[in-house]
Amino acid sequence: MIRLSRRKLSQYGAKALANGDMSVIRQLAAYLVSSSRVDEVPLLAADIEKALATYGVIVADLAATRELSSDEQAALDSLVMQRYSAQDVATRFSVDTRLLGGIKLAAASEELDASMARRIARLKTLNT
Numbered sequence: 001m002i003r004l005s006r007r008k009l010s011q012y013g014a015k016a017l018a019n020g021d022m023s024v025i026r027q028l029a030a031y032l033v034s035s036s037r038v039d040e041v042p043l044l045a046a047d048i049e050k051a052l053a054t055y056g057v058i059v060a061d062l063a064a065t066r067e068l069s070s071d072e073q074a075a076l077d078s079l080v081m082q083r084y085s086a087q088d089v090a091t092r093f094s095v096d097t098r099l100l101g102g103i104k105l106a107a108a109s110e111e112l113d114a115s116m117a118r119r120i121a122r123l124k125t126l127n128t
Contacts, residue, residue: 009044012024012028013044013048015051017057028044056085059089059090060077060089060105064102065102099115099118102114
């Protein structure tokens with residue numbers, strides 16, 4: 001079996017996903033299993049997320065201290081689309097009470113930490 005680079009696999013996966021072909025996930029999983037490269041799954045997933053940006057799709061991780069309303073979610077999605085000139089955004093949402101308030105958003109190798117926990121930590125460093 002020919003060994004394909006993770007870069008080639010991520011480009012193939014991103015193109016298929018951007019075109020709506022979800023079957024590529026099974027294909028890539030089968031290839032990684034058959035070539036004994038299962039340990040590369042997290043790396044390949046991250047590479048695919050980065051490659052999706054070339055197709056106008058941004059994958060974002062959003063954390064807040066509570067569930068967001070659909071309007072709040074839409075506003076944040078719109079912000080990410082504007083920031084990255086994206087056509088679409090796929091958001092993974094999580095509730096993180098350690099933030100104390102506000103949000104934390106990570107997309108395209110950048111992070112916006114607008115949480116109260118971050119502000120408090122910043123104030124502590126200013127006072128020392």
